Amino acid sequence: MSANEVKHAGLNLGDTDEVTHEQAGEGIFGFWVFLMSDAIVFALLFATYGVMLPGTAGGPTPASEYDMKSAFIETLLLLTSSFTFGLASIAMKHELGRVRLQFWLGITLLLGLAFLGFELHDFASMFSDGAYGSRSGYLSSFFGLVPLHGLHVFFGSLWIVVMMVQVSWFGLDARVKINLLRLGLFWHFLDIVWVGIFSVVYLQGLI
Amino acid sequence: MIVHAHDFFTLLGKIDLHSFAFVRAWRDPSLNQVIAAGAASMVVIGAIALVLLITWLKKWRYLWDEWLTSLDHKKIGIMYIVLAFVMLSRALIEAVLMRTQQAMAVNTPGIVSPDHFAELFSTHGSIMIFFVAMPLLTGLINFVMPQQIGARDVSFPLLNSVSLWLTGAGAGLMMASLVIGKFSTGGWSGYPPFTELTYNAGVGPDYWIWAVTLSSLGSTLTGLNFAVTIYKKRAPGMHLMRLPLFCWTALCTSILMIFAMPPLTVATAMLALDRYLGFHFFTNGMGGNMMNYANLFWLFGHPEVYILILPAFGVYSEVVSAFSSKRLYGYTSLVLATMAIAVLSFTVWLHHFFTMGQNADINGFFGIATMTIGIPTGVKIYDWIWTMFRGEVRFTVPMLYSIAFMMTFVLGGMSGILLAMPPADYLVHNTLFLVAHFHNMLIPGMLYGMIAGYTYWFPKAFGFRLHEGWGKAAFVCWVVGFYLAFMPLYALGLAGVARRTHELFDPAFRPWLIVAEVGGLILLTGLALLFVQLYVSIRDRENNRVPVGDPWDGRGLEWANAAPAPEYNFALIPQVHSRDTFAWRKEHDCAYDPPDEYRDIEMPRNSMSGVIIGVCGGLAGFGLVWHIWWLAALPVLGVIATVIARSFARDVHYTIPAAKVAAEHGEWLRLIRETRPVDRFQETSPANRGLAARVP
Structure with missing residues (x-):
């Protein structure tokens, strides 16, 4: 077995930690499969949104509800957090010191929380317009999709906190490393889903 | 602080005295309510009796340590199958009750009320799919597949246990609905807007939603676990094209679970949002779109059919090959056919609602796609027949089920081809013809396969064979009962009888309904005989022991270890040289060679x-x-707390020292030397101790 063998898609640990690399293949592949199953959930919710878009029942419409500036800021926050998670992954892979790893994880966490803050603010201002999920089929499909992504970001943030505690508790043992790889995939996956939400959901507001 | 009675009831949500089946029967002692209370008391008395029995036998500690918290894939598999048989008993009794109702209710109201009848067909369908068929196949794959690929466990043993318990939780909700409250009246598919709050304000649809959601989450995780196991944990040399066919079907089923269970979760979650938060996904008006539900549900529902049937195809492939003492005919074509069915299963969901109003071209496309599935399925039937051709066929119980399957399933396939034509479908849509069709697919296609698999691998799980005679008696009941119960439904369906009908008005239907009722009773007898068989086999187990572990002259690796298999399955991970690798080794006289050295084995701790x-x-x-x-x-x-706490656990494995492995393996090898091999004519006699004689 060569250390350079790619054992799974995404960041591999082969050239810095061969032992963990050997163990990672199965666990990371399994997590990829989970993400693909989760992607089906989002795909169906996107499809449902597309189908139900005309069903506004005389109520609020995308044009009247979406705050493009806010959605753009959220996009920037989440994309930047993916980048900072990437830096955290590099710090983990090359063992550049725990402080640096924790720093980048912390920045990612803050960006994630800031994203959630903006998103909740968006929802609150929609609610103040009477745009609840119970108002129309269109708003049901919106509140079925976008908050589910937000819930994922929330659990991702909780996961980051758990991993920061584990890094200081265990150091970088094999399980911590593998879980950080998984968390990284999860975080980037949420980024991709958000790109879909921005393009398919929010850009409709400009039409 | 003073707690008012009102606050107390707030603490209990919508529960009040009238929620309990017993109270309802007390206040209104009609036959309908007494039947409901009788069912509820069966649940309560059964649960109390079970608790008392375990306490009396002082087995709680044993049960907890050896079973409930075990991460051993074999034990998890067995627990799934136990759950399935418990639920099968309930759902089959419900079926007989429905048959009785229809046989009696010609121009009279019969024995149960319309609502109660609707609950019966809803629980019967939901239980049979989610809590009988799914646990049966999940249990069987769990038990067999890791042993067939030469692995010691699945990839994620803890996740396996989580899946089991999520399924168990769903089954628990189904049972609770008998005692407290009422179940959904919306059928196993739970179509809105009927199941929306407007038309169904009670708790029934909520029971359905959460029971199904829990089990579908469990199944998604199971699919993930099995697929990763097959991709990543095969023994060295076990190339994909050397996999036993059961593993191929397990792989396809797992892939289907990964991609087909999420639509169900999405559909039930949306229905829940509608019911709990007043959303408008599937409501009438306000922008709701119930057709989207039909699409989402059957985007799950159709692949689900193949999730159910493919593992049974795998069992038939193993059984027909073993009991014909022949290599499986057309292995490659069987693999391709399995894969083709898995892919095509995603392209046909619309045939469940040809009548929903899309245009003829769309219906035409899905009709043709549906008929296409008949091709790979036909390939399989021919392959099994060719496997038997000039083989040394023994009519053991699993083989009998396989042959009955081939004949009966083809009939069901023919009625399926009829239904695949949209114009024909319009005529029999929602009639008993459809009910006859899918029972004709699922009973021979799924249940016979699972019973065959249960009989075939039982000795591997417990170390002794099941009684042949009682097994054959049960087989006769399952086959005769099936024909009597469902062939009349084809006739009734063609005569226009709608499915899910509580009362009929044409006396000409009565003879058919009575025949179907008799068939239902014979099927119930078949189940009872399976329990008798189990009892007799346990009682006489000393006569039927097969400690060497290869009672059927098997061909796959699962037969290459002792029966029951040690917790680590293989003393040394085997090296695979060919397809049917254990048969190859027996031919080359190296099946029971001691390994050069033993190593420490790491296994997951209970959790x-x-x-x-x-x-x-x-x-x-x-x-x-x-x-x-x-x-x-x-x-x-x-x-959430459990998941986080578990992520801090580090001491999750234990080591079995090489010396212990060597001692156990040595003991087994010694047993083999002392055991007299048997030929295939003595297969079902007490002389069979699990060592097959070399065929010259």
């Missing part, structure tokens, strides 16, 4: 995380059903 997550899931579901918000929220926090 109670799966139990906690499952119990929390069940409680949260119950809280949601009854709007007991604290009971809905606390267990969810419990699940």
Whole structure:
């Protein structure tokens, strides 16, 4: 077995930690499969949104509800957090010191929380317009999709906190490393889903 | 602080005295309510009796340590199958009750009320799919597949336990619905807007939603686990094209689970949002779109059919090959056919609602796609027949089921081809013809396969064979009962009898209904005989022991270890040289060679995380059903806390020292030297100790 063998898609640990690399293949592949199953959930919710878009029942419409500036800021926050998670992954892979790893994880966490803050603010201002999920089929499909992504970001943030505690508790043992790889995939996956939400959901507001 | 009675009832959500089946029967002692209370008391008495029995036998500690918290794939598999048989008993009794109702209710109301009848067909369908068929196949794959690929466990043993307990939690909700409240009247598919709050304000649809959601989450995780196991944990040399066919079908089923269970979860979650938060996904008006539900549900529902049937195809492939003493005919074509069915299964969901109003071209496309599935399935039937051709066929119980399957399944396939034509479908849509068709697919296609698999691998699990005679008696009941119960439904369906009908008005239907009723009773007898067979086999187990582990002259690796297999399955991970590798080794006289050296073996420790997550899931579901918000929220926090706490656990494996492995393996090898091999004519006699004689 060569250390350079790619054992799974995404960041591999082969050239810095061969032992963990050997163990990672199965666990990371399994997590990829989970993400693909989760992607089906989002795909169906996107499809449902597309189908139900005309069903506004005389109520609020995308044009009247979406705050493009806010959605753009959220996009920037989440994309930047993916980048900072990437830096955290590099710090983990090359063992550049725990402080640096924790720093980048912390920045990612803050960006994630800031994203959630903006998103909740968006929802609150929609609610103040009477745009609840119970108002129309269109708003049901919106509140079925976008908050589910937000819930994922929330659990991702909780996961980051758990991993920061584990890094200081265990150091970088094999399980911590593998879980950080998984968390990284999860975080980037949420980024991709958000790109879909921005393009398919929010850009409709400009039409 | 003073707690008012009012606050107390707030704590219990929507539950009041009238929720209990017993209270309803007390206040209104009609036959209908007494039947409901009788069913509820069976659940309560059964649960109390089980608890007392375990306490009396002082087996709680044993049960907890050896079974409930076990991460051993074999034990998890067995627990799935036990769950399935318990639920099968309930759902089959419900079926007989429905047949009785219809046989009696020609121009009279019969024995149960229309609502009660609707509950019966809803629970019967939901249980048979989610809590009988799924646990049966999941259990069988769990038990067999890792042993067939030469692995010591699945890829994620704890996740396996979580899946089991989520399924168990769903089954628990189904049972609770008999005692407290009422179940859905919306059928197993739960179509809105009928299941929306407007038309169904009670707890029934909520029971359905959460029971199904829990089990579908469990199945998604199971699919993930099995697929990764087959991709990543095969023994060295076990190339994909050397996999036993059962593993191929397990792989395809797992892939289908990964991609087809999410649509169900999405559909039930949306229905829940409609019912709990007043959303408008599937409501009439306000922008709701119930057709989207039909699409989502059958995007799951159709692949589900193949999730159910493919593992049974795998069992038939193993059984026909073993009991014909022949290599499987057309292995490659069987693999390709399995894969083709898996892919095509995603392209036909619309045939479940040809009548929903899309244009003829769309119906035409899905009709043709549906008929296409008949091709790979036909290939398989021919392959099995060619496997038997000039083989040394023995008519053992699993083989009998396989042959009955081939004949009966083809009939069901023919009626399926009829239904695949949209114009014909319009005529028999929603009639008993459809009910006859899918029972004709699922009973021979699924249940016969599972019973065959259960009989075939039982000796591997417990170390002794099942009684042949009682098995054959049960087989006769399952086959005769099936024909009597369902062939009349074809006739009735063609005569226009709608499915799910509580009362009929044409006396000409009565003879057919009575024949179907008799068939239902014979099927119930078949189940009873399976329990008798189990009892007799346990009683006479000393006569039927097969400790060497190869009672059927098997061909795959699962027969290459002792029966029952040690917890680590293989003393040394085997090296695979060919397809049917164990048969190859027996031909080359190297099946029972001692390995050069033994090594320490690492196995996963027991964990109670799966139990906690499952119990929390069940409680949260119950809280949601009854709007007991604290009971809905606390267990969810419990699940999160359990997952986090578990992620801090580091001591999750234990080591079995090489010396112990060597001693156990040496003992087994010694047993083999002392055992007299038997030829195939003595297969079902007490002389069979699990060592097959070399065929010259």
